[in-house]
Amino acid sequence: MTQIETIASDNQATRVASITLGIGPLSGIEERLLKHAFPVASAGSVAEGAELFIRTTPVRVKCSNCGQESAAKPNRLVCGHCNDWRTDLVSGDELLLIQVELDKADESASHSDALQ
Amino acid sequence: MCDTCGCNITPGNEHLISPGGKLEKTQSGNEAVSVLHNLLHENDHIAQHNREHFNAHGVVAVNLMSSPGAGKTALLEATIKALGDEFSLAVIEGDLETENDAERIRKHGVTAIQISTGSACHLDAHMIHDALHELALDGLDIVFIENVGNLVCPASFDLGQHANIALLSVPEGDDKPAKYPVMFRTADMVMLSKADLLPILDDFSPERAETCLRKLASKAPLIRTSAKSGDGMENWLNWLRELVAATRLTVQQNPDAHQHTHHHHEHRNHEHGHGHAKDRTS
Numbered sequence: 001m002t003q004i005e006t007i008a009s010d011n012q013a014t015r016v017a018s019i020t021l022g023i024g025p026l027s028g029i030e031e032r033l034l035k036h037a038f039p040v041a042s043a044g045s046v047a048e049g050a051e052l053f054i055r056t057t058p059v060r061v062k063c064s065n066c067g068q069e070s071a072a073k074p075n076r077l078v079c080g081h082c083n084d085w086r087t088d089l090v091s092g093d094e095l096l097l098i099q100v101e102l103d104k105a106d107e108s109a110s111h112s113d114a115l116q
Numbered sequence: 117m118c119d120t121c122g123c124n125i126t127p128g129n130e131h132l133i134s135p136g137g138k139l140e141k142t143q144s145g146n147e148a149v150s151v152l153h154n155l156l157h158e159n160d161h162i163a164q165h166n167r168e169h170f171n172a173h174g175v176v177a178v179n180l181m182s183s184p185g186a187g188k189t190a191l192l193e194a195t196i197k198a199l200g201d202e203f204s205l206a207v208i209e210g211d212l213e214t215e216n217d218a219e220r221i222r223k224h225g226v227t228a229i230q231i232s233t234g235s236a237c238h239l240d241a242h243m244i245h246d247a248l249h250e251l252a253l254d255g256l257d258i259v260f261i262e263n264v265g266n267l268v269c270p271a272s273f274d275l276g277q278h279a280n281i282a283l284l285s286v287p288e289g290d291d292k293p294a295k296y297p298v299m300f301r302t303a304d305m306v307m308l309s310k311a312d313l314l315p316i317l318d319d320f321s322p323e324r325a326e327t328c329l330r331k332l333a334s335k336a337p338l339i340r341t342s343a344k345s346g347d348g349m350e351n352w353l354n355w356l357r358e359l360v361a362a363t364r365l366t367v368q369q370n371p372d373a374h375q376h377t378h379h380h381h382e383h384r385n386h387e388h389g390h391g392h393a394k395d396r397t398s
Contacts, residue, residue: 002158003151003153003155003157003158007149007151011147011149013147017146018146021155026297026298026301027272027298028268028269028271028272028298029272061333074297074298075293075294075295075297075328075331075332076331076332077297077301077331077332077333078330078331078333085330085331085333086333086335087333088333089333095154095155095156095272096151096152096153096154096155097151097152097153097154097155098150098151098152099148099149099150099151100148100149100151101146101147101148101149102146102147102148102149103146104146104147
């Protein structure tokens with residue numbers, strides 16, 4: 001919430017319309033619980049009433065044996081091609097604030113900032 | 117993950133913020149600010165600060181995680197007995213309530229700081245930072261952080277440690293790594309504790325436990341120990357000795373990695389001039 005309030009105040013926003021998070025199954029965060037908690041956590045803040053979008057990022061691994069990438073499950077991170085267990089996680093443990101959509105009193109144009 | 121090198125952007129999410137991606141702009145005409153900040157940024161920032169403190173004092177920090185009752189405190193007691201003359205040790209204890217574990221450690225003549233987390237089910241970097249204000253790091257070799265007994269939440273919070281150890285005790289069952297992948301894949305070493313019970317609890321297969329661990333793409337060694345009988349303790353102590361040597365070498369070779377910048381903006385409770393017990397490093 002601190003990050004969101006900072007972004008809102010840096011951009012002179014009056015209200016946060018939506019928040020988009022990227023969450024991987026290996027981050028340890030439960031999407032359902034987070035959605036329940038959000039209205040309470042945002043109450044009284046600039047983000048009260050904002051829509052919360054959660055993008056689940058896929059679990060993917062890159063194999064050190066055959067070099068290929070494949071989809072994996074949180075408790076089975078072996079290579080989908082050669083079955084080797086020596087893999088590195090490519091995605092699936094993210095816990096990211098991806099985007100914040102802001103309401104500005106005098107703003108009509110739409111634009112997207114570059115990555116900060 | 118960090119926010120400076122772009123490693124937060126992975127093949128799993130980069131399409132979202134690419135030109136034309138779903139998140140590039142919004143349909144309603146509102147301003148969309150792309151952020152891609154790790155939500156645990158504040159914790160990770162303090163964790164790095166803690167790590168720099170440990171490095172500046174040549175201290176190796178080891179985070180012990182397991183379910184409640186897997187034998188973390190017993191392992192520490194046995195370790196203190198075995199290594200007390202070789203290394204100078206201290207322990208940071210995390211529990212919801214009581215000073216019981218800290219008192220057990222203090223009986224062995226080792227400094228123990230107890231963190232009572234109240235209802236929080238894990239330690240975070242802020243709590244460790246506060247504990248470091250009570251602990252003089254000068255002259256110490258290893259600080260053990262005994263996390264709250266829990267196989268879920270502690271895995272998500274970097275504390276500033278140099279190594280994570282997950283204990284899997286024989287009575288818990290050999291499939292715990294498959295059930296709690298987030299925890300076990302963060303471990304640099306997995307300790308099969310209470311191994312003296314293997315002949316009695318013969319449905320526990322160490323091989324099956326190792327298979328579950330390898331399926332998480334973990335290269336962590338699996339060490340069998342019994343703090344009670346002493347079996348396997350030497351393997352653990354050797355692993356620890358190697359960790360201390362390797363960590364110190366890494367810190368020596370990367371002097372820039374432990375520059376102690378002490379930028380105190382935005383830190384919670386930081387109006388105190390940073391007297392970390394006896395040491396003052398800035």
